[in-house]
Amino acid sequence: MAGLSLSLLVVVGLATWVLLREEPYVAPRPDPGAEVVRPAAAARSLQLFARAVESSDPEIAADAAPEGDQRAADLLRTLVGNADALRVRDFSLRYLDESGAADGDTWSAAVDATWRFAGYDETSARAEVEVRFAGPDAGIVGVGGVEGVSPVWLAGPVTVRRTSDVLVVAAGRGAAVGTAAAGYLDRGRAALPVVARVLPAWRGPLVLEVPATPDALDRALDAEPGDYAGVAAVTSSPDATQAPGAPVHVFLNQAEFERLRPLGAQVVVSHEAAHVATDATGSQAMPQWLVEGFADYVSLRDVRLPLSRTAAQVIAQVREDGPPAALPGAAEFDASTGHAGAAYESAWLACRVLAQRRGEAALVGLYDAVRTGSTLADALADGFGWTEQELVRAWQARLTDLAA
Known part of the structure; x- marks a missing residue:
């Protein structure tokens, strides 16, 4: 009872202080981030973007951007183009939770994403990716960040080169990237018979992903900065889980790979292809x-x-x-x-x-x-x-x- 009386005294005292002080009482302002973050609107934007990818409709994707934000709309159109070129299937986005503090009217959230490249992946990758939203309609302004996986095809424009058994996804556009991507495709195709001489049951397919920078490679694999410095290539699941049954791709570190002589570059790709053939990540x-x-x-x-x-x-x-x-x-x-x-x-x-x-x-x-x-x-x-x-x-x- 003594504890209860003390509690009542505190409550009564607080009420008396509020009533008798000269300045009017002002309730504490809510956290500005709470006003900016709109999970329900963000979930609608994600569903809209997923529908755009599924239907290969870049204009639906533009509607998932903040109203009036042409840059974000163009980015989302580009990502739908990436998905179309890569024949992305089983694509889904599910809002999980806010991540990090709001910056003005922009904020980020963790999103559960699934995808696969039809004809090359038998199963879907599933990863937690960071998506940035802005504006009262919580439109999408970017995909990928510090937290989670930043898939190459969702980070920005890509160049795609393919045959029936080799797929190349290289970050960026333009003549130089196109020439480099064609070279990666040649390396991948040359690796298939190299592996088949020892493992004749394997005929591919082989997927080569080429992030734009070493930092982008770390983000694509959800690695700490510098984890793959000095490494020309690494074989991993694109969702960075290394779980049995997950897709297995080869990721090239351009900064190191381009320093190799032609024979060395081919040996590296063949080495990684052997990892794919034996499902070494699992x-x-x-x-x-x-x-x-x-x-x-x-x-x-x-x-x-x-x-x-x-x-x-x-x-x-x-x-x-x-x-x-x-x-x-x-x-x-x-x-x-x-x-x-x-x-x-x-x-x-x-x-x-x-x-x-x-x-x-x-x-x-x-x-x-x-x-x-x-x-x-x-x-x-x-x-x-x-x-x-x-x-x-x-x-x-x-x-x-x-x-x-």
Whole structure:
């Protein structure tokens, strides 16, 4: 009862102060952001835009922009054009919640998005994307931002090149982008027979996505800034989930990829195509050396270069420090260490050691066995009559011979 009386005194005292003070009481102003954010109107704009994509109607998309905002209307028309060129299907947008503070009459929200590229994706990608809204009608002014995934085809204009088995989505428009996209298409088409020589059951398709900048690559993959600095390409699901069954695309980092010589560029695309063929993004429990070494085995199988060039970095490392004590793990493949090249080469050589012992079919069998749940120890014993320690010793001996 004492607590209740005190509460009543506080309430009575507050009421008396309000009544007796000279200045009139003014209620606190609501948060300005609360006045700007209009979830119901935003949901209607999203539905309108999704209908525009489904019907390939750019004028419906323009109606999803804020009234009088020509720039936003043009952007949404462009995105519908992207979707039409890419044959986007199963497209949906569902409002989730406001994200971040309002800036004037502009605000952002997290939106659940699904899409697939017909003829290339068997399943739909599903990601949380950031959509920006503005005005009293909560029209759409942009897609993609700091939070969530920023799909390349929803970030701005793209150039599309295709064959029946390879699709290229390159950010930007114009002659230079068109020429580059044609080159990426050629690389993708050349990668298909390279992979098929080792994995004859795979014939594609292959999707190559090319964001405009390294920062755009990070946003497309929902990565921290700089995560893919120094990496020429990465294989990932376009919704960044890496979930089993999700679509798998190859993303090129233009800043690094364009620095490669023609042969190196082709090896990179073939390597990533091998990841697509084996659904490597859904095999996260596999040893990293086997995933990367096998992809390099596929991409380098018919490259006619001496080992002094294709294994130059690991040979130099062994000459300086001796052979590694163990096969490379995930940390060694981190590009930021400056030694990732040697890790890839050493993993490739481990796969070559296996192929030389029992043949290429045995190597493919081991990869498939581990990918589908077998332990490496069991797969080595069954297919090669080796323990893991015996593999490491044979691999170390091969490295030592090359460095001699």
